[in-house]
Structures are given as C-alpha cells and as structure tokens.
Amino acid sequence: MPQSLVSTVALFDGDRASTAVRDRVRRDVDSGEASGEVDGTPTLFIDGVVHRGSYDAATLLEALSR
Numbered sequence: 001m002p003q004s005l006v007s008t009v010a011l012f013d014g015d016r017a018s019t020a021v022r023d024r025v026r027r028d029v030d031s032g033e034a035s036g037e038v039d040g041t042p043t044l045f046i047d048g049v050v051h052r053g054s055y056d057a058a059t060l061l062e063a064l065s066r
Helices: 003-016 019-035 057-064
Strands: 044-046 049-051
Touching: none
Parallel strands: none
Antiparallel strands: 044 049
C-alpha cells in the first residue's frame, strides 16, 4: 500500500475517533431530529429546507441555483 494512502487512512481514523468529530455528528443528529424532517440517511438540507428530490448532479445543481 502506498505511504500516502496509509497516511490518509491513519488521518481519517484519527479524525473519526476524535471528540470534535463525535460532537459535530451528535449536533447534526440532534438538529435533524429536532427539525422533524429527518427520517434517515441521507437527508440533505439546502438553505435550511429539506431536499426531497433526486441526488443526481443535475437535480442538485438546479436545487442549489434556486
């Protein structure tokens, strides 16, 4: 395995186990539950509004342009 990949995996594992990341995920979960709009993953909000459309690039770009 290339060293750069080993370093990237190690960084990812460290970040994933960090308190900061755990706290951010917890805030996101709590916020989603409080919104009453999140039924599971993935749930995408665009400008504070839940996106119920497709997740293909063209649809997302169109939603972002509104």
